[in-house]
Amino acid sequence: MDYLINGFSNAFYLLTHMDAATLSAIYATIASTCYAMAAALLLGVPLGFLLGHCSFPGKRAFRLVSDTLLAFPTVLIGLLVYAFITARGPLGEYGLLFTLPGMAIGQAVLALPIVISWTAQALEDLDPRCRETLLTLGANGRQLALYALWECRYAVGMVCVTAFGRVITEVGVAMMLGGNIRYSTRTMTTAIALETSKGDFAQGIALGLVLLLMAFMVNLALAFFKRRGRA
Amino acid sequence: MFRFSRFLLLACAAGYMVCAAPVLAADTLMMATTTSTQDSGLLEYLEPAFKQETGIELKWVAVGTGKALEIAKNCDADVLLVHAPSAELEFVKAGHGVDRRQVMYNDFVIVGPAADPAGVKGQTTAGALKRILDTGAGFVSRGDQSGTHKAEQKLWQQSNITPDKNPKYFSAGQGMISTLNMAAEKQAYALTDRGTWITFADKMGDKNPLAIVVEGDKALFNQYSVITVNPAQCPKVNPALAKKFEDWWVAPATQQKIAGYALKGKQLFFPNADK
Amino acid sequence: MSANLYEARNLVQRYNGREALNVPHLAIEQGEAVFLTGPNGCGKSTLLRLLAFLERPAAGVLRYAGGADGRKEATLLLQDPYLLHMSVFNNVVLGLKFRNQTANLRQTFECSMQAAGFDEPWKFADRGPYELSGGERQRVALASRLALRPKVLLLDEPTANVDAASARALAQAVKNCTADGITVVCSTHDPALLRAIDIREIKLGSSWDAEPAPLLCPSYPRR
Numbered sequence: 001m002d003y004l005i006n007g008f009s010n011a012f013y014l015l016t017h018m019d020a021a022t023l024s025a026i027y028a029t030i031a032s033t034c035y036a037m038a039a040a041l042l043l044g045v046p047l048g049f050l051l052g053h054c055s056f057p058g059k060r061a062f063r064l065v066s067d068t069l070l071a072f073p074t075v076l077i078g079l080l081v082y083a084f085i086t087a088r089g090p091l092g093e094y095g096l097l098f099t100l101p102g103m104a105i106g107q108a109v110l111a112l113p114i115v116i117s118w119t120a121q122a123l124e125d126l127d128p129r130c131r132e133t134l135l136t137l138g139a140n141g142r143q144l145a146l147y148a149l150w151e152c153r154y155a156v157g158m159v160c161v162t163a164f165g166r167v168i169t170e171v172g173v174a175m176m177l178g179g180n181i182r183y184s185t186r187t188m189t190t191a192i193a194l195e196t197s198k199g200d201f202a203q204g205i206a207l208g209l210v211l212l213l214m215a216f217m218v219n220l221a222l223a224f225f226k227r228r229g230r231a
Numbered sequence: 232m233f234r235f236s237r238f239l240l241l242a243c244a245a246g247y248m249v250c251a252a253p254v255l256a257a258d259t260l261m262m263a264t265t266t267s268t269q270d271s272g273l274l275e276y277l278e279p280a281f282k283q284e285t286g287i288e289l290k291w292v293a294v295g296t297g298k299a300l301e302i303a304k305n306c307d308a309d310v311l312l313v314h315a316p317s318a319e320l321e322f323v324k325a326g327h328g329v330d331r332r333q334v335m336y337n338d339f340v341i342v343g344p345a346a347d348p349a350g351v352k353g354q355t356t357a358g359a360l361k362r363i364l365d366t367g368a369g370f371v372s373r374g375d376q377s378g379t380h381k382a383e384q385k386l387w388q389q390s391n392i393t394p395d396k397n398p399k400y401f402s403a404g405q406g407m408i409s410t411l412n413m414a415a416e417k418q419a420y421a422l423t424d425r426g427t428w429i430t431f432a433d434k435m436g437d438k439n440p441l442a443i444v445v446e447g448d449k450a451l452f453n454q455y456s457v458i459t460v461n462p463a464q465c466p467k468v469n470p471a472l473a474k475k476f477e478d479w480w481v482a483p484a485t486q487q488k489i490a491g492y493a494l495k496g497k498q499l500f501f502p503n504a505d506k
Numbered sequence: 507m508s509a510n511l512y513e514a515r516n517l518v519q520r521y522n523g524r525e526a527l528n529v530p531h532l533a534i535e536q537g538e539a540v541f542l543t544g545p546n547g548c549g550k551s552t553l554l555r556l557l558a559f560l561e562r563p564a565a566g567v568l569r570y571a572g573g574a575d576g577r578k579e580a581t582l583l584l585q586d587p588y589l590l591h592m593s594v595f596n597n598v599v600l601g602l603k604f605r606n607q608t609a610n611l612r613q614t615f616e617c618s619m620q621a622a623g624f625d626e627p628w629k630f631a632d633r634g635p636y637e638l639s640g641g642e643r644q645r646v647a648l649a650s651r652l653a654l655r656p657k658v659l660l661l662d663e664p665t666a667n668v669d670a671a672s673a674r675a676l677a678q679a680v681k682n683c684t685a686d687g688i689t690v691v692c693s694t695h696d697p698a699l700l701r702a703i704d705i706r707e708i709k710l711g712s713s714w715d716a717e718p719a720p721l722l723c724p725s726y727p728r729r
């Protein structure tokens with residue numbers, strides 16, 4: 001029980017004194033998460049849009065695959081990406097393993113199914129009258145697509161925030177691909193894992209509290225999007 | 232409408248610059264090492280001096296010895312600092328590593344419940360291990376192919392015992408602290424490196440349910456060595472930097488620093504580069 | 507060649523295999539205004555959607571004598587209209603943006619809103635869709651169609667769910683359209699609307715009527 005109490009006081013100390021290692025871990029977390037989210041969104045939103053908005057042969061099969069990937073075990077994602085970016089792997093020449101970009105790749109793969117499937121769903125849930133209205137006002141294909149997506153913007157915003165929350169709290173992938181190198185790829189979650197494995201539970205809890213704070217802010221954003229979506 | 236996409240673009244650009252910007256330091260060396268060297272605090276203690284005296288930025292991943300060797304085989308690391316001599320020799324023999332040099336040693340100790348139900352205090356390692364299983368007292372193993380685990384397996388081998396089928400042999404598959412925690416919970420015995428033991432005992436303070444029961448046996452000697460990943464197999468390895476790395480570790484000044492490193496007031500590692 | 511803007515022969519529409527509309531012959535002249543009446547489920551909305559080129563008929567021929575892209579010239583006001591999540595102003599000028607006719611947006615907005623019965627258009631310009639009553643929404647949707655200066659205005663039960671004031675405004679707007687030479691096809695149940703505007707009535711679903719070409723209609727519900 002002591003370590004719980006110690007944990008809270010440590011957390012307070014960390015946050016008020018801005019300990020260098022903690023700052024570096026926060027920075028690594030935010031940096032890799034943003035990078036991963038950018039990649040996941042740039043790839044995922046257009047794909048999800050196509051899946052939700054257009055009709056083409058095999059559409060249902062694609063959607064089924066994407067939805068199934070939502071349950072893809074994260075450790076398996078880590079292994080697969082590891083196999084690709086290791087020096088002996090197909091992408092070995094880029095030296096991505098044990099770097100922030102390498103870790104971000106794994107996180108992006110983690111976020112991608114969420115972005116694709118939920119964006120597709122957001123578009124499918126779009127009122128069919130919206131499409132008809134745009135068409136009858138004279139929209140061409142491109143305008144129809146853009147404005148339909150814009151109309152779902154709050155739902156898509158929620159997708160982003162959800163994926164962000166998922167990525168920022170992921171340990172396994174970050175550990176496997178980043179290597180938990182201090183001041184480099186040590187993120188909040190891998191730092192927590194390390195501290196607990198070293199027996200320093202108090203420190204682990206302290207970092208966990210900081211991470212909770214970040215997750216809280218994400219959820220605040222989610223609530224904001226939900227409210228605006230109803231307006 | 233497109234204000235949002237512009238923001239997104241900026242976020243991507245920022246993220247990219249932040250992550251992929253080249254490190255400003257001169258040379259970097261990637262080391263694969265074990266959790267004991269990291270968790271003992273030795274690396275953090277030595278690294279500033281290393282950087283200052285060689286100008287090389289040392290980055291390391293701390294994993295189990297088995298994984299460290301795998302990482303090196305896959306050319307994802309440049310040098311190794313591990314403690315599993317037989318595995319290391321095989322590694323070098325197979326051509327994956329070159330220039331193996333011993334740098335320091337510490338030792339393992341067998342710990343168990345303070346009351347010592349198996350009555351193994353003061354015995355030799357072989358004798359103690361046999362007694363632990365015979366009396367059904369329970370033994371918790373790392374079970375993760377780490378250096379400690381490999382050493383433990385060697386000890387069982389030397390005593391001609393195969394513990395795996397014994398119901399009281401628990402293969403934890405976790406790090407050293409977790410393994411010790413498990414041993415404490417189960418009132419069982421375990422093999423640990425002294426460094427982690429010192430940390431564990433310090434954390435537990437007066438409430439430590441475990442105590443050292445066997446130590447000092449030559450079999451518990453734990454040798455650490457540095458190896459360079461073979462540049463012939465892994466072209467990315469910079470032989471000049473690796474040599475600087477190895478030279479630094481065996482240099483008398485460094486060896487002295489190693490001896491000077493104390494964890495909770497106790498010396499942990501004993502330099503033996505020239506022996 | 508007659509001055510028929512629309513001419514349909516044996517027009518059939520099916521949804522999921524069920525026949526929703528079956529029209530042996532239909533002709534609407536350019537500049538004409540007609541009411542479509544008939545019991546529920548007899549295909550009035552379906553016919554309007556076909557005339558708006560939002561759907562293709564399952565069988566039959568629909569000839570349109572206007573420009574190449576009928577959809578850009580004929581616009582449909584849905585029964586329960588949809589306004590996008592943007593301000594009233596942006597909703598009204600949306601169609602103009604699609605056509606790149608962004609020259610006099612503010613003026614067009616004002617005119618269209620007034621034509622739709624809003625005396626003070628700028629009071630509504632910044633409101634969002636949820637800040638409007640049902641009748642106001644209906645009229646904003648109408649304004650967005652009027653802003654396009656369409657060749658054909660199709661209305662699906664425009665006064666069905668609105669308050670009396672909005673209904674009157676809508677009726678007036680329709681009258682003005684017919685005066686401007688816009689071809690208007692309006693489906694309705696509303697007797698007040700029928701009385702307000704004296705135009706040809708096409709009855710769907712009657713077994714006998716005074717029209718030269720009776721239209722038949724199967725009694726299947728749409729979709």
